[in-house]
Amino acid sequence: MSMPAYTPLTDALVAELRRIVGDAYVVFGDEDRLEPYSHDEIPDRHYAHMPEAVVRPQTAEQIAAIMRLANREHFPVTPRGAGSGLSGGAVPIHGGVVLLCDRMNRILEIDPANMVVVVEPGVVTAEINERLGDTGLFYAGYPMSLETCSIGGNVAENAGGGKAVKYGVTSRYVLGLEIVTPTGEIIELGGKLLKDVTGYSMIQLMLGSEGTLGIFTKIVLKLIPRPKTSVDLLCLFGSIDEAIAAVPMIMVRSGITPTAIEFMDCASMQASCRYLNESLDYGRAGAMLLITVDGADEGQVEREYEALGEQCMEAGAIEVYVADNHTTSERVWNIRRNIAEAFSVISPHQANEDLVVPIAAIPALVKGMGELSAKYGIAIPSYGHAGDGNIHTRLVKNPDWSLQQWNETLPKVLDELYRLTASLGGRISGEHGIGHKRKKHMPLFVSAEYIDMLRAVKRALDPNGVLNPGKVFDLP
Numbered sequence: 276m277s278m279p280a281y282t283p284l285t286d287a288l289v290a291e292l293r294r295i296v297g298d299a300y301v302v303f304g305d306e307d308r309l310e311p312y313s314h315d316e317i318p319d320r321h322y323a324h325m326p327e328a329v330v331r332p333q334t335a336e337q338i339a340a341i342m343r344l345a346n347r348e349h350f351p352v353t354p355r356g357a358g359s360g361l362s363g364g365a366v367p368i369h370g371g372v373v374l375l376c377d378r379m380n381r382i383l384e385i386d387p388a389n390m391v392v393v394v395e396p397g398v399v400t401a402e403i404n405e406r407l408g409d410t411g412l413f414y415a416g417y418p419m420s421l422e423t424c425s426i427g428g429n430v431a432e433n434a435g436g437g438k439a440v441k442y443g444v445t446s447r448y449v450l451g452l453e454i455v456t457p458t459g460e461i462i463e464l465g466g467k468l469l470k471d472v473t474g475y476s477m478i479q480l481m482l483g484s485e486g487t488l489g490i491f492t493k494i495v496l497k498l499i500p501r502p503k504t505s506v507d508l509l510c511l512f513g514s515i516d517e518a519i520a521a522v523p524m525i526m527v528r529s530g531i532t533p534t535a536i537e538f539m540d541c542a543s544m545q546a547s548c549r550y551l552n553e554s555l556d557y558g559r560a561g562a563m564l565l566i567t568v569d570g571a572d573e574g575q576v577e578r579e580y581e582a583l584g585e586q587c588m589e590a591g592a593i594e595v596y597v598a599d600n601h602t603t604s605e606r607v608w609n610i611r612r613n614i615a616e617a618f619s620v621i622s623p624h625q626a627n628e629d630l631v632v633p634i635a636a637i638p639a640l641v642k643g644m645g646e647l648s649a650k651y652g653i654a655i656p657s658y659g660h661a662g663d664g665n666i667h668t669r670l671v672k673n674p675d676w677s678l679q680q681w682n683e684t685l686p687k688v689l690d691e692l693y694r695l696t697a698s699l700g701g702r703i704s705g706e707h708g709i710g711h712k713r714k715k716h717m718p719l720f721v722s723a724e725y726i727d728m729l730r731a732v733k734r735a736l737d738p739n740g741v742l743n744p745g746k747v748f749d750l751p
Contacts, residue, residue: 281369281741282350284327292330292372295340296482300378304411312373315360318625322712323364326353326373333378335461335492341374342490343459345741348558353743354486356396356428359420361627363711364432364485364663368745376427382406389467390498391450396427396491403496412498415442418706419612427491433483435706437611438567440526440662441534442499444706446482454481457488457737467495480732484647485708486743488736502558502583505569506580507598509558509607510587515645515657518562519638521590522661525566526634529586531579536662537565537611540641543658547610550617555610560593564661565611614658616667624672624681630696640666643695644708645652651688665705668692693719709747717748 282288289303290375302308306325314323327350332338347353351371358365380397387410392403401422403414417438418424424434430452451465464477481489512518522536539547543563548555557563564587568580584595591703598604618625632640641657646668648655652673657668670688673683693703697719704713717726726748733740733750740750 276309280349281371282348284350284371285298288344288348288350289328292328292341295344296330296332296337300333301707302329303327310359311354312375313366315358315363315365317361317363317712318619318623318627320732321562322366323369324366324370326367327370329373329375331375331378335455338374338455338490338492339459339461340373341459341615342457345372346458346739348549349739349741351741351744354427354431354490356425356431357399357423359424359706360428360432360710361629361712362432362704362708363712364708364710364743364746365428366711368711371741374490376425376490379427380425383493386467387412387498392496392498393451394426394494394496396425396430396494398426400424400426400429402542407411407498407501410498411501413501414448414496415499416445416448416496417442418445424683426494428494428495428631428680429603430482430491431484431486432706432708435660435663435665437535437537437608437660439665440442440536441532441569446479448497449478449482449494451493451496452478452481452489452491453493454491456488457742458739461492462489465495469497483708485710485746487733487746488742490742499573502569503571504573504576505567505604506576507604507607508564508566508568508580508584508587509596509598510564510566510584510592511557511594512562512564512587512590512592512595513559514561515641516638517591518564519641519661520562520589520675521560521592522637523635524590525574525583526662528691529583531568531583533579533583533662534567535565535660537659538637538666539563539565539614539658542656543614543617544610544653546617546621546656547614550613550620551609553610555606558593564592565607589620611658614656615667616654618669622672622674624678626685627669627707628689628690628692629665629704629707630668630701631663632696632699632701634662634664634698636701637661637664637666639699640696640701644668644692647691647695651684653684653688655692656689663705664701689716696720711745714746714748
């Protein structure tokens with residue numbers, strides 16, 4: 276496919292951008308300042324691409340003016356939140372403007388009576404619950420990177436996380452959006468309503484659209500009562516097979532919906548413990564399950580975690596540790612949260628994958644990953660959100676290999692891994708998105724007719740193809 280004929284940014288166009296947002300909020304012609312916006316958190320810089328300019332608007336009206344200019348002059352605009360993505364979704368692969376939402380970082384309204392909070396897209400996700408104080412409410416969307424990611428990016432990716440088993444993903448909590456369309460109109464979708472079938476479900480269309488269909492400028496989030504107590508179980512198993520096989524059993528037989536069921540294989544937990552200088556005694560454990568139970572009644576939570584602990588022991592757990600206070604809970608969760616960082620230290624050459632399968636297919640997926648690891652001689656650690664079938668892995672370069680051998684082998688491993696996932700009824704991404712990293716593999720998982728439907732939506736809303744082009748799929 277040939278590259279779209281976008282207009283390079285000229286001094287005259289940059290001057291217009293400066294008039295819209297102010298001189299201080301446009302970066303142009305300074306490679307050192309532009310470079311951080313050429314990539315997200317993908318370890319492989321192969322997916323990076325330099326922007327021509329970074330523009331930092333503060334209002335919906337400014338964004339609308341930028342998009343009208345982009346349509347008139349035909350240059351691409353790539354929205355960006357905190358840059359913590361793992362799919363290249365915020366990478367300006369056709370150059371042009373990176374539209375940075377960091378100045379739009381206000382919590383506009385906390386409305387306990389309607390159990391909602393209204394925020395701008397640049398709000399760091401962790402700040403929302405910090406600001407809710409003594410309202411007795413909380414925002415239950417919980418990406419693992421909540422201390423670094425922004426809520427606009429969470430909505431754009433329909434982010435999940437560790438607590439999605441009980442609380443669901445971001446889409447469950449978005450009641451309203453103000454968006455700037457690709458052609459520069461400002462539109463409100465939904466509001467503070469729990470029920471609304473006034474026309475098509477445009478909010479759901481925007482959720483997970485990866486910045487290709489609109490730019491969020493205001494987000495209305497549903498809040499729910501904050502649980503009063505929470506307990507974590509760290510369950511050690513002798514093998515990966517035993518740990519993974521326990522997950523469907525826990526989900527189906529116990530009659531209990533845990534808040535989280537996280538999985539870590541031995542390689543993942545060892546790497547994270549070394550990274551954290553953590554002295555946890557995991558002994559003979561080949562894998563761990565980290566299970567959380569929360570609720571409003573301490574007695575009920577105690578009964579549930581005891582029942583789940585017994586279930587794990589029946590499933591073959593070697594040991595079950597109970598973390599019933601903040602300090603010990605943070606200790607065990609830190610091991611899970613830092614796996615990705617630990618492997619980034621081990622090697623800069625790796626591929627971070629975000630596979631999802633039906634929960635009953637988890638054992639087959641993890642077994643297949645182990646077979647691929649043995650076949651190709653590379654580390655393929657597995658970890659992630661086992662309670663909803665979302666298994667992460669980082670394919671890590673063999674330290675004895677040359678970079679050429681790694682680059683030749685990685686596509687073969689990925690092809691087999693993706694085909695295995697598809698054969699199990701899975702998908703290529705559970706929460707990180709397609710971006711431009713995974714788009715060429717989409718036909719393995721969805722039909723040509725489905726992709727054509729996505730293209731039709733894109734063309735209808737973005738007729739000039741200026742908003743985040745080249746993501747999710749190509750437009751021939």
